[in-house]
Amino acid sequence: MKRFVGQGVAIPVDSLIKPNGGGSWSIKEKLLLGLTPEQYMKTLVRNPFNWLLAAIYVVGVPVVVLRFVKGLGYVTHASYDYPWGLFLAWGLFTMVPLSASGFMMGTTVELFGRKDFKPIERLGLLNGLLGYFFAVMFLQVDLGQPWRLIYPMFVSLGPAAVLFLVAWHVATYLSVQVAELVPAASEWLGMKQPKKVIKSVSLGLTIAGIILSTLHQGALGALFTYAPGKVHPLWYSPEFQWIHFLTSAVFGGLCMLIVVSTLAKWFMRWRMDDTFKNSLDPLTLGLAKGASLAMFTYLIIKILAVAHGNKWGYLFTGWGEYYLFELTVGVVVPLILFTSAIRNQRPGLARVAAFMGVFGIALNRINTALIAFNWKLYKEVPAWREVLIVLTVYATYIVVYRAILARLPILYTWKGQAGKYPG
Amino acid sequence: MNKLNRRKFLKGGLLGGAAALTMSRKAAASESFEGYPDSMGVLVDLTRCIGCRTCEAACNHEQNLPAPDKPFNDYSVFDERGPEGQKRRTTEKAYTVVNRYDTEKGPVFRKFQCNHCQEPTCLTACFVNAYTKTPEGAVIYNPKVCVGCRTCMVACPFYVPAYSYSSATNPVVKKCIMCYDTRLKFGRPPACVEACPQEVMTFGKRKDLIKLGHERIRNNPGKYIDHLYGETEVGGTSWMYLSGVDFNQVGFDTTLGNQPILANVKEFLAMVPMVLTIWPALFTGFHLLATRKEAAKEEQNKNEKGVKP
Missing domain, CATH: 3.30.70.20 (Alpha-Beta Plaits)
Known part of the structure; x- marks a missing residue:
């Protein structure tokens, strides 16, 4: 892509009308980013990352198909003791907190009126939408009978269950997030009406997003309160589990947003406009500030839970060491790095911290769901086919993410409303 | 601007209310149960x-x-x-x-x-x-x-x-x-x-x-x-x-x-109706507070415009 930009081809598409007065872009031209099909194929083939994705698909897609043909037993260890494996530990419990950026950015910009975060708001919303969407995809791979996904909504209701709340809220929140991204899509498609409608209800959408996020992020944690004897006491707390999951989702979402914007800065710079490029560093520090506050809060509540349950003794066991490792690498070190980055105005350092924060979330969720789960029993190591399916679904997430970033006005402002960030 | 805010507030409240309706049965279902007498x-x-x-x-x-x-x-x-x-x-x-x-x-x-x-x-x-x-x-x-x-x-x-x-x-x-x-x-x-x-x-x-x-x-x-x-x-x-x-x-x-x-699990379930009822009003309040300067400025602009002709 860089090469074509250098050659002065009229790309990338960033408005409805061709730059040299050649009429308006057709949908096909917009999909191909303004390149000819041959040029577009060339960009695809030249990117080594696409070869990696292709390799994952060649081995992964048949296994995904076989999961539905032969059943879950073919791809997992079919464990009765570990009913939840990597599909949920990674796909649901990790993806959802990393997608909290949607409601965080909505709250910051729409609710608290911090218009300075506007340039990165849409990236936050998109990160949220895709994360949730693919969490549902992971769930569909994991459910025994995925075609019954709507049963808790319409067929047989169990409203007293925590998972009922998760199901309803994730479903509702997905539609909220789709609505929040309608403006970006309608600009790209050249339609005015949808954007206007959404704009008029944006505060309502944002508040709905906060309520739904508070509850389902917390509910994911509360799911583990059904298994008090199974989750190791250090990762378990009936009083604080949902608060732990909620507060860690706050910095999880912000860290993920920094990570994604960093990846975009490295690999999709051609797609960013000057507003985004210039505001990225200060905004990274702004996000870092939010993330570090959440991390600090989380750390306090984590310690509080240990004190409240009088679990100090466990800290001096092997499990305790592992628990402290998780907190140190995933929270304390990134917190220190964030603080230093903010004080010394070093966005690069904040990016390192954000990568660690994302790792910390993944570690915590996988620990709670898999490693510290059944701590009195044996350890479950996911089957290779299970790992492969996770890789394949995640690769699809990356492909879709990249495709949308390349097209919709997320990293750049759609021209047509001169110089103003639409929304 | 004031009118707009009020309308937005109502919309937010309605959304929250709708959510509360779907979830209100949860509280009733989590009461304690002694078991059937002749089981x-x-x-x-x-x-x-x-x-x-x-x-x-x-x-x-x-x-x-x-x-x-x-x-x-x-x-x-x-x-x-x-x-x-x-x-x-x-x-x-x-x-x-x-x-x-x-x-x-x-x-x-x-x-x-x-x-x-x-x-x-x-x-x-x-x-x-x-x-x-x-x-x-x-x-x-x-x-x-x-x-x-x-x-x-x-x-x-x-x-x-x-x-x-x-x-x-x-x-x-x-x-x-x-x-x-x-x-x-x-x-x-x-x-x-x-x-x-x-x-x-x-x-x-x-x-x-x-x-x-x-x-x-x-x-x-x-x-x-x-x-x-x-x-x-x-x-x-x-x-x-x-x-x-x-x-x-x-x-x-x-x-x-x-x-x-x-x-x-009740620790969490008990919190659900509170979030559903308190959050909409609380965050709308936050919004009004956070954007009050903007709102005041806009009001002023409107008044000035009104004076001009």
Whole structure:
């Protein structure tokens, strides 16, 4: 892509009308980013990352198909003791907190009126939408009978269950997030009406997003309160589990947003406009500030839970060491790095911290769901086919993410409303 | 601007209200439940069990389960061990299993199946209401609505429910239903109880069985540990056990406590209606506060414009 930009081809598409007065872009031209099909194929083939994705698909897609043909037993260890494996530990419990950026950015910009975060708001919303969407995809791979996904909504209701709340809220929140991204899509498609409608209800959408996020992020944690004897006491707390999951989702979402914007800065710079490029560093520090506050809060509540349950003794066991490792690498070190980055105005350092924060979330969720789960029993190591399916679904997430970033006005402002960030 | 804010506020409130309506039944459903007064149960006396596995065979036959990997008169199954030395457990092919434990009082056999809790966690964790605690005491399962999330398996403190992972088109949870469809419904004892040659199991009203259990402990000094497992564990179970050795030596979890598991979840459930009712107003308030300068400026602009002509 860089090469074509250098050659002065009229790309990338960033408005409805061709730059040299050649009429308006057709949908096909917009999909191909303004390149000819041959040029577009060339960009695809030249990117080594696409070869990696292709390799994952060649081995992964048949296994995904076989999961539905032969059943879950073919791809997992079919464990009765570990009913939840990597599909949920990674796909649901990790993806959802990393997608909290949607409601965080909505709250910051729409609710608290911090218009300075506007340039990165849409990236936050998109990160949220895709994360949730693919969490549902992971769930569909994991459910025994995925075609019954709507049963808790319409067929047989169990409203007293925590998972009922998760199901309803994730479903509702997905539609909220789709609505929040309608403006970006309608600009790209050249339609005015949808954007206007959404704009008029944006505060309502944002508040709905906060309520739904508070509850389902917390509910994911509360799911583990059904298994008090199974989750190791250090990762378990009936009083604080949902608060732990909620507060860690706050910095999880912000860290993920920094990570994604960093990846975009490295690999999709051609797609960013000057507003985004210039505001990225200060905004990274702004996000870092939010993330570090959440991390600090989380750390306090984590310690509080240990004190409240009088679990100090466990800290001096092997499990305790592992628990402290998780907190140190995933929270304390990134917190220190964030603080230093903010004080010394070093966005690069904040990016390192954000990568660690994302790792910390993944570690915590996988620990709670898999490693510290059944701590009195044996350890479950996911089957290779299970790992492969996770890789394949995640690769699809990356492909879709990249495709949308390349097209919709997320990293750049759609021209047509001169110089103003639409929304 | 003021008018717009008010409209936005109402919209936010409506959305929250709609959410509250869908969720308000949750609070009602999490109240405590004492159990059905005349529910049936089974008292299992571990000191009588000789490990003949007749109950396993009876269960297999009654529930039309597939043929076992080893015949029911093959006692080498007692030496089978999982990857980390764990003994056999219930599976999709076996709703009940007998395990042997070598204790200081010699080998003790323990029959294991769903304990049919008074307040079952599988039931309360299920988001499609697939489980029912019947007035007769059985915890039954409706495979027609099960989505296959397997939260019940995570939630069961006794590691009872199994899942037919091998099926691609209709995988379902597999567990003991106390022979509800074929026997309990008609007042008859479960197949395993009837088949036992040693009279290990006594079928009767749960409240009578509690009395019987304590009587046996009292009348046979030294024979039993002074505890009726299941009388109070996780809020009480329909199946209860007497043992001559400490329960934790024969595969029982003695750390579960006497509260129903749901008590742990209530901390979160209690918070749900508060978030639903308080959040909309709170955050709309935050919004008005955070943007008050902007709003004032806009108002001023409008007034100035109004003055001009």
